[in-house]
Amino acid sequence: MALRDRFRRLVQKPGTVDLAPYRAVVAEAGTREARLRELTDADLTAAADMLRQSRAASTLRQSRAADTVRQSRAADTDVDLAELCALGREAAHRALGERPFDVQLLGTLGMLSGHIVEMATGEGKTLAGALAAAGHALRGRRVHVLSVNDYLARRDAEWMGPLYELLGVSVGWVGQSSTPEERQKAYAADVTYAPVSEVGFDLLRDRLVTTPDDLVLPEPEVVLIDEADSVLVDEAMVPLVLAGASELDPADPVYADLVRRLRPGQHYATDDEGRNVRLTSSGTRTVERELGGIDLYSPDNTDTLVAVNVALHAQVLLQRDVDYIVRDGAVKLINSSRGRVALLQRWPDGLQAAVEAKEALETSASGEILDSITVQELIGRYPTRCGMTGTALAVAGQLREFYGLEIAVIPPNRPCVRVDEPDRLYATATDKEVAIAEEIAEAHATGRPVLVGTLDVAESERLARRLERAGLSCVVLNAKNDAEEAAIIAEAGAAGAITVSTQMAGRGTDIRLGGTSSTDTARVVELGGLLVIGTGRYHSSRLDDQLRGRAGRQGDPGGSVFFTSLEDDLVAQYAPDAETNATPASDGRLDDRNAHWVVGHAQRVAEGVEVEIHRNTWRYNQLIGLQRREVLAERDQLLRGDHADRLMAERHASHHAELVETAGSEAVAEAARQVALFHLDRCWTEHLAYLADLREGIHLRSLGRGLDPLAEFNREAVPAGKKLLSRAVERAVGTFATLTATPDGIDLTAAGLQRPSATWTYLVHDNPFGSLDERALRGLIAMFRRKPRRP
CATH class of the missing domain: 3.90.1440.10 (SecA, preprotein cross-linking domain)
Known part of the structure; x- marks a missing residue:
């Protein structure tokens, strides 16, 4: 196994992280358990604090120039990792009643090394992530643990709270309803749990503050991402937006x-x-x-x-x-x-x-975009990035390309015994739906629980109606009742249960055989465990794997099978001209190898298209990110220093002196800062609008001339960006010249410095049609990949 891992690492194939060094550390940690078991809680906390102090002392000995990610990761090895694992295991056992398995400690070490850890469903990722976060904190690094929603952020922070307390690590959480004061307190903790969106929104709001005291977010250090594949790939290019009130007309x-x-x-x-x-x-x-x-x-x-x-x-x-x-x-x-x-x-x-x-x-309220940031750019701010998920290998290339991250594949504590059947392919969608209903009825007749993963809300409700007509009672879980998700999915393993859900329902919630009461566990195990049925292949094989992973947790028995048809949207959209001469059986089923190949080919095309669109979109956003960093550097100078005051004194010396004489130097310096910040923010807002319009139309002009849209975008966007700061300065200087002062101060309102009367945040859902250039790219890729040679 170790030899194979080393070979993979040598050729840079997915799953390249060698676990052998981690296994040695875990084995050493095991030899220290007896000693730590004799400590009191206070002594255990003191032992963890000694790790923190040893790390601090080591940091003082290091060169202050060690500021790169590589250097920071190398410096992290100064902590006694075996002691850290042993302390974490004992603390978890005392505080939570859970003794981490060796594989969980392997996952912890993978995250402490700055990797994405792949752990199967039910293997205890939440606890492994908490131990990794505590480890980073004991190294003196502030940690943000990012989840996909408020519920998980609060649940995990409170659930793992006793563990952190025993290790002497402070923890906080941020949710949508958190006040600015609550946010500042939470971010001041060693470990902060928060949804990705809330951290992004806090960053955007910080970029508009006019006094340093209003800043909420500290400097980024370590980010640990739950459901890392979803955040880093599926939602990578989703813009988080801060909008302000405007006079935009609603739709007629x-x-x-x-x-x-x-x-x-x-x-x-x-x-x-x-x-x-x-x-x-x-x-x-x-x-x-x-x-x-x-x-x-x-x-x-x-x-x-x-x-x-x-x-x-x-x-x-x-x-x-x-x-x-x-x-x-x-x-x-x-x-x-x-x-x-x-x-x-x-x-x-x-x-x-x-x-x-x-x-x-x-x-709903409209408005102009004051600033925005993509999830990928948000994560990229952190010098150290790590995370955990159940499905990472399928996107290993993207994680390496866009984030420089490698994957550590952690073996399960117990071997997976789930039976994954080959796909059942049908000629028509109707034949497929009939077969699905029959398969559910057959399993239900024995008492075996069934979880059906559908492609969308409409399909889940259509299938539920078909089952009802057949006399089968089911529970439907989709976006319409997602508030009941945890309760519904927790009972999906009960004997005789039929749960029809959309594809990702229940991720993060264990499905226990026999249900929450576990009264029929033995019977369900004898029947083969939970049966997972997919009503079609998703556009990503990773989503297929996530659905399969709902069964067979922690060595439980289980089974999975996908039903597909040549009329599925996946085939119609990504392999519309693929042909097969296979003759279906009387029930419409196809066993022809080439027919099955068509479905797999369509999925591979879909995955390739999405990667190319991600890559293409990131290329546009890289330039915007560079321009944003330049603007933010200027803004920070204005916010924290006397840069604006010195500029106005230099450009309008006499007027500056008159204002100082009347209102005082502090009032004038503050007025200069507010004027400069206002115009810089205003110019950036206008620049974003310009870039949005430019990108949407650039491909039409470039297409006519046979030019590269990205090159054409850069050709116009770069000069516009270079003019931004000078334009903001000129506007600020012009406004400063109009200011009037009284002994009571300077009236900024009269100068027209009116910021939006209201601001709000939201995420821009990826335009389902894409921008014009993305649509062209999607069609082009599909055209070239539509008719490859078959095996």
């Missing part, structure tokens, strides 16, 4: 009503591959007639054309109960990789308003 319901009456094929045509829709000539004439005989493509009607197109996209391409649901009078987006409501997410304002108009709902 007239356009929603108009496009609702258009007919497919006659008035508009859709492009399934590019997820695009356009008016036909007949559709254009109809729209122009309905709007009073206008010329839709006249320069004077550009805004109308945009509004019609956005309404058409909302009506045709966004499906209720697939892309979103309507709950409590509002549109709630569905996270495509989890099947849950995407909290705080919305589409870009025009599309969001169009969907709300489509559903005849009140339009």
Whole structure:
């Protein structure tokens, strides 16, 4: 095993981290258990504090120039890792009643080394992550443990709290409802649990503060990411946005009503591959007639054309109960990789308003974007990054390319005995659905629990109705009732249970055979454990693996099988021209090897397309990130020092002196800082809007000239960025010249320094159609990969 691991590391294949050194440390930790078991709680805490002190003393001996990630990781080895593991194991046993297995300590060491740890479902990632966070803290490093929602952040912080306390490590948590004071206190702790979105929002708000005392986030040091594959890959390019009140108009319901009456094929045509829709000539004439005989493509009607197109996209391409649901009078987006409501997410304002108009709902607040940051850029701020997940190998290349992270694959404590059956492929979707219902009925007749993973809300409800007609009672878990997720999924292993869910429901919650009461555990085990059924392959094999992983936890028996068809959306979108001459059986089932290959090929194309879009989107955001860093460096100088005051005294010496004489030097310095910060923030907001417009239209111009869209974007964005700081300075100097003073101070309001009356945060859901350049890329990749040679 060790030889194979070394070979993998040598050729840089996924799963390259060699576990042999970690095993040696864990073995050494085991020899120290007896000694630590004799310590009192106070002595145990003191022993952990000695580790912290030894690390601090070691740091003083090191060169202060050691500031790179490589140097910081090398310095971390000064801590006695065996002692750290032994202390953590004893503390967990006393505080939580759980003695970490050796494999959990292997996972802890992997995260302490700055890797992404892959551990199977039910192997205790939460405890391994807490021990790693405590270890980083005892090294003197502040740790942010990022989860995907408020519930998990609070649950894990409170659950692991006694462990941290026994190790002398302070812990806090941040949620959506946390006040600024609560946030500052939580971030001051050694370990802070928080949703990814809240940390990003706090960062964005910090970038608009006008006094240092209002800053909330400390400098980033260590980030430990739960569900790392989801955060670092699926949501990597999701922008977190800080918006401010503006006068933007909501969507006009007239356009929603108009496009609702258009007919497919006659008035508009859709492009399934590019997820695009356009008016036909007949559709254009109809729209122009309905709007009073206008010329839709006249320069004077550009805004109308945009509004019609956005309404058409909302009506045709966004499906209720697939892309979103309507709950409590509002549109709630569905996270495509989890099947849950995407909290705080919305589409870009025009599309969001169009969907709300489509559903005849009140339009939510709009506004201009004051600043934004992608999840990938947020994570990239931390010098040390690590994390844990059940499925990382499938995205090892992306983790290495975008984050410089390697994967440590931790073996299970008990071998997995789950039986994963080959896919069952059918010619039509109807044949597949009939077969799924029959398989569920057959398993249910024996009392075996069944968990069905569907592709979306609509499919989960359609299957539930089919089962009800067959006399089978089931529990449906999807984005409409996700608040009940933990309670529902906890009973999915009970004898006779049928649970129909969207694909990611229950991730982070154990499914115990026999249910929470465990009264029928022996019977369920005898029946083969939980049976997981997938109603189709997802666009990523990683999501398939995550669904399979709901069964067979900690050596439990279990089984899984996926039902697919040649009419599935995956095949229609990514292998539409693939052909097979296979003849289906009487029930529609196909056993032909080439037919099965088509489904696998479609999934591989889908995965390749998503990677290319991620890579392409990151290339655009890299330039924006460089420009943002330059602006933030200037802003920090203005916020913390007298940079603005010296600039104004230099550019307007006489006026500066007059203001000082009247209002005092402190008031003038503060006014100069506020003026400079206002105009810098304003210029950055305008620059972001310019870049958004530039990117959306750049591919059309570059396409006509046969040029690279990214090169064309950079050609215009770089000069614009270089002018930003000088423009902000000139505006600030001009405003400063108009300031008037009284003995009571300087009136900044009269100078027009009016910041937004209200601000709010949200996540921009990845545009389901992509920007124009992304749609072109998606179609191009699909075209080239559509007809490769078959094996």
